Amino acid sequence: MRFTVPETGALLxxxxxxxxxxxxxTLYLPAKPNPFTLPPSxxxxxxxxxxxxxxxxSSANTFxxxxxxxxxxxxxxxxxxxxxxxxxxxxxxxxxxEHDVVQAWETFRGNDWGNKGEVVPVxxxxxxxxxxxxxxxxxxxxxxxxxxxxxxxxxxxxxxxALVSLVLLVGMPKLMDSMDPELRAEFEAQxxxxxxxxxxxxxxxxxxxxxxxxxxxxLAGSNKKEGGNSGNNGGGSSKNQGVRR
Numbered sequence: 001m002r003f004t005v006p007e008t009g010a011l012l013x014x015x016x017x018x019x020x021x022x023x024x025x026t027l028y029l030p031a032k033p034n035p036f037t038l039p040p041s042x043x044x045x046x047x048x049x050x051x052x053x054x055x056x057x058s059s060a061n062t063f064x065x066x067x068x069x070x071x072x073x074x075x076x077x078x079x080x081x082x083x084x085x086x087x088x089x090x091x092x093x094x095x096x097x098e099h100d101v102v103q104a105w106e107t108f109r110g111n112d113w114g115n116k117g118e119v120v121p122v123x124x125x126x127x128x129x130x131x132x133x134x135x136x137x138x139x140x141x142x143x144x145x146x147x148x149x150x151x152x153x154x155x156x157x158x159x160x161x162a163l164v165s166l167v168l169l170v171g172m173p174k175l176m177d178s179m180d181p182e183l184r185a186e187f188e189a190q191x192x193x194x195x196x197x198x199x200x201x202x203x204x205x206x207x208x209x210x211x212x213x214x215x216x217x218x219l220a221g222s223n224k225k226e227g228g229n230s231g232n233n234g235g236g237s238s239k240n241q242g243v244r245r
Contacts, residue, residue, distance in 0.1 A: 023099060025089070026130030027055075027063040027075060028123055033082050033135060035061035041080065046073040046089065062127045070100060074107070075133075083136040087120060088113075104131045 027044050029035040035057075044063035046053040048071050055063040063077070068091060075087040085106055092101040106117040120131045153159055176184065 024128050025065040025068050025102065026125060026127040028125055028130055028132040029061045030132060030135050038079055039081060042078065044075065044077045046075055048073045060127060064127055077133055082138050085134045085136060087131060087133065088116065102129065
């Protein structure tokens with residue numbers, strides 16, 4: 001049986017591709033967390049469209065995939081106690097090369113497949129060429145109950161307002177005692193001339209302070225006595241104008 005040149009080239013290419021596909025692909029675990037503490041059910045998977053490979057955890061703390069065909073795969077490590085970053089692994093066949101071209105990038109779930117992350121360097125280990133995965137951290141399936149803390153009470157706005165009022169109540173008399181006599185006399189004079197002083201005195205005497213209080217005049221900055229005098233003058237002038245002939 002004889003083969004033509006194209007058929008011979010196709011057979012050699014198929015044989016070469018099968019030989020490259022038989023090269024093992026290894027995933028190495030990092031030093032932390034301790035790989036020996038991982039449960040025996042820990043395993044790694046290579047998944048693609050219609051293709052799925054699985055490898056158990058070996059005694060050398062590695063995951064070895066054999067007879068992996070060329071393509072683009074998502075590598076995941078499934079462990080009940082710890083989480084690891086997934087990898088995108090591309091295996092390409094190059095004619096004339098001793099080994100197939102294997103590249104890996106960091107990725108995450110939901111990421112666009114064409115958006116490649118940081119390149120993961122190839123590691124030559126005891127189990128052949130492969131890549132070292134990076135750990136995320138331990139998995140927590142339970143929520144810890146919050147403990148009692150005094151700082152949580154101090155974060156309450158009502159408690160903060162009460163503390164500020166207490167500080168003002170205790171600190172203001174001491175601040176007034178430590179003031180300069182001239183500055184204190186000026187401050188007391190301003191307090192006596194303040195419109196709110198009359199309101200406070202009326203409240204202390206038992207009368208309703210809001211009976212004769214004009215809020216509009218107070219906000220406008222006008223004096224009540226001036227307003228009363230102007231009203232009286234206006235009334236007198238109107239009377240005089242009415243009598244004049």
